[in-house]
Amino acid sequence: MYAAPPVIQTEIHAALPKELHNTGKYSAWVEERRAGLLHSFLEGPSFDRAGNLFCTDIPYGRIFRISPDGKWEVFAEYAGEPNGLKIHRDGRIFVADHKLGLLVFDPKTAKMEVALDRPHHEGFKGLNDLVFASNGDLYFTDQGQSALEDPSGRVYRLRAGGQLDLLFKGVPGPNGLALSRDEKILYVAATRANRIISMPLLPDYRGVSKCGIFIQLSGSPTGPDGMALDEDGNLVIVHAGFGTVWVFSRLGEPVYRIKSCAGMRTTNVAFGGPDRKTLYITESEQGVILKAQLPAPGKLLYSHL
Numbered sequence: 001m002y003a004a005p006p007v008i009q010t011e012i013h014a015a016l017p018k019e020l021h022n023t024g025k026y027s028a029w030v031e032e033r034r035a036g037l038l039h040s041f042l043e044g045p046s047f048d049r050a051g052n053l054f055c056t057d058i059p060y061g062r063i064f065r066i067s068p069d070g071k072w073e074v075f076a077e078y079a080g081e082p083n084g085l086k087i088h089r090d091g092r093i094f095v096a097d098h099k100l101g102l103l104v105f106d107p108k109t110a111k112m113e114v115a116l117d118r119p120h121h122e123g124f125k126g127l128n129d130l131v132f133a134s135n136g137d138l139y140f141t142d143q144g145q146s147a148l149e150d151p152s153g154r155v156y157r158l159r160a161g162g163q164l165d166l167l168f169k170g171v172p173g174p175n176g177l178a179l180s181r182d183e184k185i186l187y188v189a190a191t192r193a194n195r196i197i198s199m200p201l202l203p204d205y206r207g208v209s210k211c212g213i214f215i216q217l218s219g220s221p222t223g224p225d226g227m228a229l230d231e232d233g234n235l236v237i238v239h240a241g242f243g244t245v246w247v248f249s250r251l252g253e254p255v256y257r258i259k260s261c262a263g264m265r266t267t268n269v270a271f272g273g274p275d276r277k278t279l280y281i282t283e284s285e286q287g288v289i290l291k292a293q294l295p296a297p298g299k300l301l302y303s304h305l
Contacts, residue, residue, distance in 0.1 A: 027059035044085035084129030096127035132302035136160030191223035226268025271298020
């Protein structure tokens with residue numbers, strides 16, 4: 001439908017040190033995927049105001065903190081399955097945990113609290129990713145094992161005031177999220193349908209209206225995963241299992257293809273650097289953080305407002 005877009009190459013920013021590789025700890029998450037022993041599975045990159053890059057390790061319940069000079073440390077380790085991670089403006093670290101629900105960590109002590117685990121008196125299917133709006137509202141996906149044969153995934157909004165809204169149900173594998181520049185549209189990656197859904201947000205918390213398919217991808221044994229937005233309104237989409245991150249215009253036209261120089265399992269992205277023009281990409285096959293230089297800076301996140 002479109003000509004192949006220009007390719008942007010990546011380089012390795014940081015690799016998980018060998019001493020932090022898992023060498024035998026059992027993981028039900030890994031067992032479910034019949035993938036054999038994994039040294040890690042990196043996800044959820046997000047920067048704090050000091051320039052530290054946080055990321056999660058889903059199967060082994062770890063959250064890593066990578067300093068600006070590339071040193072790794074275990075920020076937290078617990079009996080969960082952390083996936084998406086975003087930082088609040090006050091510094092608190094919010095995690096979408098597939099096993100435990102919506103978690104909050106103290107940035108200084110790493111003390112963990114469960115913010116939400118039983119919406120409307122029922123359990124989550126398994127949380128996946130999350131994104132803050134500029135007013136502090138938190139959007140997150142409840143994926144579980146939903147897929148085309150079981151399109152039961154859900155998208156929620158937790159208002160800054162504490163009220164929970166179920167925005168959309170019936171998604172086959174809801175995953176990464178991003179808000180448009182004016183925050184009137186929520187983009188959601190439907191992994192198992194290999195597409196991006198646009199969800200226009202009605203004013204005054206009246207839900208969504210006339211949701212539709214914004215981008216239909218092709219290829220990849222998995223589908224779209226994490227997403228981000230730049231200041232030009234371009235949507236950055238990680239194509240998991242394809243070793244690729246796509247950049248699409250606000251009209252849905254392919255602008256760039258960013259190719260992994262490591263493994264094929266790209267998972268999620270975050271803009272960083274002094275000008276926010278460096279895109280950092282978690283790649284779980286090799287356990288590395290990739291980076292690429294982009295023309296436009298990333299949209300300023302709630303953590304840095």
